Amino acid sequence: MKGRDLAELAGRNLREALLRNSLTTIGISVGVASLVAMLSLGVGLQDLASDRLARTGLFDAIFVTPRSSAAAYRGTLAPIEPPKTLDEQAREEMAALPNVVEVYPDIRFPIEIRYAGSSYATVAAGVAPSAHKDGAFDDMRGSFFSSSDADETILQIDLARQLSDHPDSLIGKDLTVRYAERQPLPPDPADSKSQPDGFSIVPREKGLRIVGIVETEPAGGIGSMGRGRLLLPLHLAEALRTARTNDLRDLLRDSRKKSYESLTVRVNDPPKVKAVEDSIKQMGFTAFSLLDASKSLSLVFTVFDLFLGIFGSLALVVASLGIVNTLVMAILERRREIGVLKALGASDRDVRSLFFVEAGAMGSLGGVLGVAIGWLIGHAINFGTNVYLKGRNLPAIRVTAVPWWMVLAAIAFSIVVSLVAGMYPASRAARLDPVEALRYE
Amino acid sequence: MTNDHPMAIRSERLARHYQMGETTVRAVDDVSIEIRAGEFVALLGSSGSGKSTLLNLMAGLDRPTSGTIFAEGRNLAEMRSEELAQHRSRTIGMVFQAFNLLPRMTLEENVELPLRLAEVDREERRARVREAIERVQLTARLTHRPSELSGGEQQRTALARALVNRPAILLADEPTGNLDSVTGDEIMQLLGEINKAGMTIVMVTHERPRAERFANRIVVMSDGKIVSEGGAL
Numbered sequence: 001m002k003g004r005d006l007a008e009l010a011g012r013n014l015r016e017a018l019l020r021n022s023l024t025t026i027g028i029s030v031g032v033a034s035l036v037a038m039l040s041l042g043v044g045l046q047d048l049a050s051d052r053l054a055r056t057g058l059f060d061a062i063f064v065t066p067r068s069s070a071a072a073y074r075g076t077l078a079p080i081e082p083p084k085t086l087d088e089q090a091r092e093e094m095a096a097l098p099n100v101v102e103v104y105p106d107i108r109f110p111i112e113i114r115y116a117g118s119s120y121a122t123v124a125a126g127v128a129p130s131a132h133k134d135g136a137f138d139d140m141r142g143s144f145f146s147s148s149d150a151d152e153t154i155l156q157i158d159l160a161r162q163l164s165d166h167p168d169s170l171i172g173k174d175l176t177v178r179y180a181e182r183q184p185l186p187p188d189p190a191d192s193k194s195q196p197d198g199f200s201i202v203p204r205e206k207g208l209r210i211v212g213i214v215e216t217e218p219a220g221g222i223g224s225m226g227r228g229r230l231l232l233p234l235h236l237a238e239a240l241r242t243a244r245t246n247d248l249r250d251l252l253r254d255s256r257k258k259s260y261e262s263l264t265v266r267v268n269d270p271p272k273v274k275a276v277e278d279s280i281k282q283m284g285f286t287a288f289s290l291l292d293a294s295k296s297l298s299l300v301f302t303v304f305d306l307f308l309g310i311f312g313s314l315a316l317v318v319a320s321l322g323i324v325n326t327l328v329m330a331i332l333e334r335r336r337e338i339g340v341l342k343a344l345g346a347s348d349r350d351v352r353s354l355f356f357v358e359a360g361a362m363g364s365l366g367g368v369l370g371v372a373i374g375w376l377i378g379h380a381i382n383f384g385t386n387v388y389l390k391g392r393n394l395p396a397i398r399v400t401a402v403p404w405w406m407v408l409a410a411i412a413f414s415i416v417v418s419l420v421a422g423m424y425p426a427s428r429a430a431r432l433d434p435v436e437a438l439r440y441e
Numbered sequence: 442m443t444n445d446h447p448m449a450i451r452s453e454r455l456a457r458h459y460q461m462g463e464t465t466v467r468a469v470d471d472v473s474i475e476i477r478a479g480e481f482v483a484l485l486g487s488s489g490s491g492k493s494t495l496l497n498l499m500a501g502l503d504r505p506t507s508g509t510i511f512a513e514g515r516n517l518a519e520m521r522s523e524e525l526a527q528h529r530s531r532t533i534g535m536v537f538q539a540f541n542l543l544p545r546m547t548l549e550e551n552v553e554l555p556l557r558l559a560e561v562d563r564e565e566r567r568a569r570v571r572e573a574i575e576r577v578q579l580t581a582r583l584t585h586r587p588s589e590l591s592g593g594e595q596q597r598t599a600l601a602r603a604l605v606n607r608p609a610i611l612l613a614d615e616p617t618g619n620l621d622s623v624t625g626d627e628i629m630q631l632l633g634e635i636n637k638a639g640m641t642i643v644m645v646t647h648e649r650p651r652a653e654r655f656a657n658r659i660v661v662m663s664d665g666k667i668v669s670e671g672g673a674l
Contacts, residue, residue: 005557016545340541343502344602345530345558347523434502438541 031316032370038312125228126237142212327425339437355426363418367411470665483652534603593624
């Protein structure tokens with residue numbers, strides 16, 4: 001029998017026992033809905049976690065330090081071979097590597113904030129312009145820096161709360177920052193051959209306008225000072241020439257060239273981090289990225305999704321028993337009809353196909369309905385979660401997600417489960433002895 | 442019917458035995474019969490004589506326990522299930538005592554069903570359905586369901602369904618068994634006309650007068666065997 005005729009006959013048969021077939025289809029749709037709701041929760045939570053982590057700016061960044069610095073801090077003997085200096089030349093070499101977007105120093109220094117007659121000690125950090133592009137500041141209040149050397153600052157929310165009971169009201173206001181500036185000493189006038197190799201440290205003040213408030217410093221917290229709570233445009237932070245721990249080491253080094261404590265290398269795509277990281281290590285530096293942590297997270301969520309999928313599928317498996325029951329009942333009711341079909345020339349394959357198409361139709365309809373219901377459940381979960389979060393003055397999030405692959409996979413899975421459920425009734429109908437079937441009253 | 446006509450059905454030592462507990466039921470036992478194309482053969486016999494079983498063997502609905510049965514030159518005993526289905530679709534038309542129309546289909550859809558199974562194109566299907574329905578004079582009842590038709594109309598619909606694939610052989614299992622005598626005669630008249638048009642008909646009946654009136658040959662069965670065979674009066 002041709003496909004279109006099979007479909008027409010199957011459709012007619014399904015309409016004939018409308019109530020029973022509708023109930024079976026609803027059973028399947030509930031099963032699929034449970035599967036979709038479970039998986040959408042798993043995928044949504046994974047997306048949420050990935051998104052939050054991506055916004056930290058840690059996953060497309062490599063943190064580079066000189067190879068000896070860790071050993072030097074621990075007080076072990078310095079290596080015989082002098083370690084490669086993390087200087088301007090190294091910064092340029094790294095910037096020239098393929099897929100590298102930007103290389104910038106991790107500028108982080110202690111400051112004292114003066115605002116409304118009070119002083120607060122905290123840490124300031126320079127923020128690279130590229131940080132704005134990876135979504136890390138999407139949820140911020142206010143705006144990003146107008147330029148990379150503007151006299152502007154973005155405050156971390158906890159610091160803003162310290163400064164004011166109404167943090168949002170700080171935007172547009174000015175504050176003063178006190179910091180330690182390193183000033184090079186002039187050559188010794190008594191010695192005409194002397195070089196300007198010393199420096200003094202003097203306190204300085206800088207007025208800054210608050211332009212935004214952010215939850216946390218993206219990509220921060222890797223250095224020894226922890227996350228910065230007052231953020232500055234990177235070029236402004238560099239121009240401040242703040243005193244750093246490296247200054248002492250630079251003073252002792254023969255070359256006396258300016259070096260960096262650490263550099264952050266930003267890559268255009270997280271999967272390319274590994275190759276760039278390897279290149280930097282070959283250049284003689286210590287490089288560190290959170291790529292492995294990201295992989296572990298992905299593995300955890302895959303296992304989580306697997307278990308959610310298994311639990312969600314249980315309802316579908318139970319629903320598939322409904323298909324078996326419905327079709328076995330249909331065989332009993334349509335026994336004589338099957339005999340007539342065979343007498344008129346229907347092959348075993350025709351009869352089998354007819355029952356398969358009926359099972360498949362219930363499966364596909366149930367699948368589509370189930371996806372729709374699952375999607376609605378997902379939205380209800382999102383809505384409920386956000387109502388709860390709003391009550392606690394927390395920002396809205398999306399905890400469920402139904403991507404296209406899930407829609408297609410759920411419908412396909414529903415059809416496959418239905419066809420598997422239809423195998424036994426279909427083969428039983430096909431095997432029916434036509435003489436016996438025609439005799440059936 | 443002369444020997445010039447080709448053989449439509451031929452069986453040799455055909456047997457169909459059933460096992461019921463420890464008893465072997467010999468529904469058809471050592472039956473050899475030859476039916477030539479264009480013949481109208483009536484199989485007569487009491488209930489349980491094996492005539493319907495013989496008809497089912499001719500249709501390829503049942504398989505013989507032993508012996509051979511040829512229809513249009515092909516041995517049905519050796520055919521695979523798919524081939525038997527094709528045989529029923531292309532060579533055989535069947536009419537039953539209980540009509541066996543599908544109750545949820547209209548008259549037109551019931552008649553169309555064998556064409557769907559034979560994968561005939563839609564355009565041709567429409568023409569052949571009209572032709573078959575005109576032949577049994579039911580054009581006015583196309584959209585009626587079996588429950589809206591009289592017994593005679595239902596049997597005529599079943600006849601149209603049997604003819605729509607233009608089979609070589611028409612097998613009728615007590616086609617007048619559920620009809621009153623007038624309607625039964627009308628159906629028999631119709632079968633006679635179809636036979637005159639050249640179709641081979643094998644009809645199971647227990648009504649000897651009708652068999653004698655319309656059939657060319659009467660074969661009487663008893664206990665699964667042919668007990669007498671001869672031309673109608």
